[in-house]
Amino acid sequence: MKNVVVLGSTGSIGRNTLSVLSDFADRFKVFGFSTNTNTDLLQKQIQRFQPQMVAITDRKGFEAFQKTDETEILFGIAGLKKLCSEPEVDLVINALVGSVGLLPSFEAVESGKDLAIANKETLVIAGGLLIRKAKEKNVRILPIDSEHSAILQCLLTGKKEEVRRLILTASGGPFLDRKKEDLKNIKVKEALSHPTWEMGKKITVDSATLMNKGLEVIEAHWLFDMPADKIRILIHPQSIIHSMVEFVDGSLIAQMSVPDMKIPIQYALFCPERLPTNNRPLDLTQVKNLTFEEPDQEKFPCLEICYQALEMGGTAPAVLNAANELAVKAFLEEKISFVDICEIVTATLKHHQVMENPSLDDILNADKWSRQEAERIINSRSEVGM
Incomplete structure (x- = not known):
């Protein structure tokens, strides 16, 4: 019996994962899972799977969530990392969307857990570092895409x-x-x-x-x-x-x-x-x-x-990913046009001074810089109209 954590259990991949785990309840136990804002579905999942702990990354959702004695409720990125590092956990399934999945992925691998990953941003941002760490810890990284x-x-x-x-x-x-x-x-x-x-x-x-x-x-x-x-x-x-x-x-x-x-x-x-x-x-x-x-x-x-x-190479993929996240968010908020998405990503990447062989901290700094630069470009376009 393997203990499994599902990060992003209320999303499309997460829901499908819980369905598959249900089909093999004799092989897997759901130790924990997480959501960002969909706490209504999370509550139903808790009732169904009785996990030992769950994490909520949205502060309002966490503060409003009805706590239980049976399940420990964790908050934020720290909560995600704790889920991934618990000694009882054998496998972490990362179905988070966006760069929020980066640190939990590293926490899982660092803690010696096999990682089944649908969070492509982790590999885009810091694939080289993660693969090296997995080899060092002798754990498997298995794609879900x-x-x-x-x-x-x-x-x-x-x-x-x-x-x-x-x-x-x-x-x-x-x-x-x-x-x-x-x-x-x-x-x-x-x-x-x-x-x-x-x-x-x-x-x-x-x-x-x-x-x-x-x-x-x-x-x-x-x-x-x-x-x-x-x-x-x-x-x-x-x-x-x-x-x-x-x-x-x-x-x-x-x-x-x-x-x-x-x-x-x-x-x-x-x-x-x-x-x-x-x-x-x-x-x-x-x-x-x-x-x-x-x-x-x-x-x-x-x-x-x-x-x-x-x-x-280097920090360029991290900058690409962060700029795209900001541009897609702006498009969904109708601040920019569809074709602006790639133009904003391209402009952000063009303004970036690539750092070769970056550490994880370097990558996180590049991600932060990219978001600020993409936001600046988006705002400048919004001021003059699409």
């Missing part, structure tokens, strides 16, 4: 030196067929309508700009120790093939399934073991076609800026 889970599974069919390249697939988002000149008029409601996945607002906007796929390139670089020029993106609107690995002999190994996050979540929990479940299998007779195309990098410039940040 469907694309990286797919690549992990495909890589098991060969040796690293036999890999020609990794191929990440992308649905293309809701604006795949829109003209470039129409994107400046995109409304928030349109950007939040993803054709395949049900996700939180931030990651849904990232999928619309294809920033999400660019961040996944950086994530794949660290997870699989693969240079950027060996990581390719293909648009695949059907979202049936989740990613592929091309080998030097011309073989192409792909992982296919219905678009259901419970499948990669379960794989992360049991990797490399596979157990029977009620997950709906893929019926190939119902798959009429599988199409692929190159991404339009002029229409979706976020892809190129992610490759550039990875090439720049």
Whole structure:
């Protein structure tokens, strides 16, 4: 029986994770979980799973939350870190959104816990440091993103030196067929309508700009120790093939399934073991076609800026990520236009003096600087109008 912590249990990935854990209640016990503001759902989850402790990162939510004798209620980042470091915990599942997931990830690894990670920002911001720390502590980092889970599974069919390249697939988002000149008029409601996945607002906007796929390139670089020029993106609107690995002999190994996050979540929990479940299998007779195309990098410039940040290295990916978080927030608040998102990220990165081989403190300082700079750029644009 493994004790599991689920960070971000009230989000889409977190809810799916608890569902999978429920299916294997004989193998896992939910030791604790966390939320930011959704304390109503958290209360229901506490009643269902009876965890030993939970964390609430929103101060108002924490202060208003009805405490219980059975479950310890923790607050803030310190609460998240405490959850991750408890001696009884065997596995931490990080389903947080944004850079808030960084310090809990490091706390989990530092404390010797295996880390199943859906929080791609941790790997984007400080992937090199985290991977090195995991090797030092002899713990596993297991991807939950469907694309990286797919690549992990495909890589098991060969040796690293036999890999020609990794191929990440992308649905293309809701604006795949829109003209470039129409994107400046995109409304928030349109950007939040993803054709395949049900996700939180931030990651849904990232999928619309294809920033999400660019961040996944950086994530794949660290997870699989693969240079950027060996990581390719293909648009695949059907979202049936989740990613592929091309080998030097011309073989192409792909992982296919219905678009259901419970499948990669379960794989992360049991990797490399596979157990029977009620997950709906893929019926190939119902798959009429599988199409692929190159991404339009002029229409979706976020892809190129992610490759550039990875090439720049050092603190550049942290600056990219923080600026994007601020820009997406401003777009959701209707302060900037859809196309402004990438322009703000690009401008922030351009103004940054990259530090090579940064420490975790250096990365946190770069993150702070980027947020201030992006905020300054956003405010200057808001003053003159979109």
